[in-house]
Amino acid sequence: MLLTLRCRLLSPQLSKMFRSLPHPQKSHPSSLTFGASISQQPNCPYASAAKGQRPAALSESTKFVRTVLFVPPGVNPDDVTDDMILPGSNIVLGPYAGEAKVKDVDFVKSSNRPKDCPKDDRPEFAMLGRSNVGKSSLINFLVRKKEVALTSKRPGKTQLINHFLVNKSWYIVDLPGYGFANAPESARMDWSSFTKGYFLNRETLVSVLLLIDASVPPQKIDLDCANWLGRNNISMTFVFTKCDKMKGGKGRRPDENIRNFLELMKENYRQHPPWIMTSSITGLGRDELLLHMSQLRNYWDSEETN
Numbered sequence: 001m002l003l004t005l006r007c008r009l010l011s012p013q014l015s016k017m018f019r020s021l022p023h024p025q026k027s028h029p030s031s032l033t034f035g036a037s038i039s040q041q042p043n044c045p046y047a048s049a050a051k052g053q054r055p056a057a058l059s060e061s062t063k064f065v066r067t068v069l070f071v072p073p074g075v076n077p078d079d080v081t082d083d084m085i086l087p088g089s090n091i092v093l094g095p096y097a098g099e100a101k102v103k104d105v106d107f108v109k110s111s112n113r114p115k116d117c118p119k120d121d122r123p124e125f126a127m128l129g130r131s132n133v134g135k136s137s138l139i140n141f142l143v144r145k146k147e148v149a150l151t152s153k154r155p156g157k158t159q160l161i162n163h164f165l166v167n168k169s170w171y172i173v174d175l176p177g178y179g180f181a182n183a184p185e186s187a188r189m190d191w192s193s194f195t196k197g198y199f200l201n202r203e204t205l206v207s208v209l210l211l212i213d214a215s216v217p218p219q220k221i222d223l224d225c226a227n228w229l230g231r232n233n234i235s236m237t238f239v240f241t242k243c244d245k246m247k248g249g250k251g252r253r254p255d256e257n258i259r260n261f262l263e264l265m266k267e268n269y270r271q272h273p274p275w276i277m278t279s280s281i282t283g284l285g286r287d288e289l290l291l292h293m294s295q296l297r298n299y300w301d302s303e304e305t306n
């Protein structure tokens, strides 16, 4: 069951699966309606997608990105139109998207072994990335609480899995950063067995948010990590951080770095995993990422209850 679900959330297999998935008929708590803040705005780009209407025009850009889109459960890839694609991402918004507001967040516990993690069946998203990628900033920015993610800010020294409970119903999990520039070799080696154990055994893991710094060119360690997750059938979303950083001089711009990263990943995937651009400074991508998480979560919930 778990393996099946993970495979279903893994994008390389999605388009195949979704063609055969019927449009969800039954109502699921918070799954088939969009948050008022999004769907009820008259000019909101997602409004017609939320109501299930199909806009007539299909632009050239949609035709192009269609080849790399992440199409979620409940959406026929042939029905995707521009206004269903979340800006700054390849993610199509589908009928499972629901409540995406963060009302409250509580720190639950720090675990130093995967088997010490909370033992309940709430779905969770794991945040993973190189040290300094902007993980703490992203977590604080998602939950809009300063210092929520400070607990884990001791790179290379303490390796802890930190669980934060959001809206009393799902978890954000802060995992130790990898690739610490100054960490001793032993700390770097520990990361793999420690964190890999979590990925392979955590039954309630809906998806890994793999954070990639868009202000620097693709890094081998990030590509290795993404490939390892892919090989192990672990659902992931690439969350590009620091997309506000427009480098002058020789440095490449975030959009170029992202394109290069995705190009390198393309060699290993028939279809791109979902990806999204964010900035903890400008707020870019926050609402979109929360919506994406809501649709993965609601789909996961609906599969669990079936």
Ligand code: GDP
Pocket (backbone or CB within 6 Å): 129, 130, 131, 132, 133, 134, 135, 136, 137, 138, 177, 241, 242, 243, 244, 245, 278, 279, 280, 281, 282
């Ligand atoms: P962590 O080690 O992955 O938890 O990274 P932090 O959240 O501590 O961020 C590392 C550094 O990157 C800090 O100096 C942050 O201010 C900076 N940073 C984080 N997010 C962003 C962002 O979106 N844009 C920019 N320009 N800097 C960021």
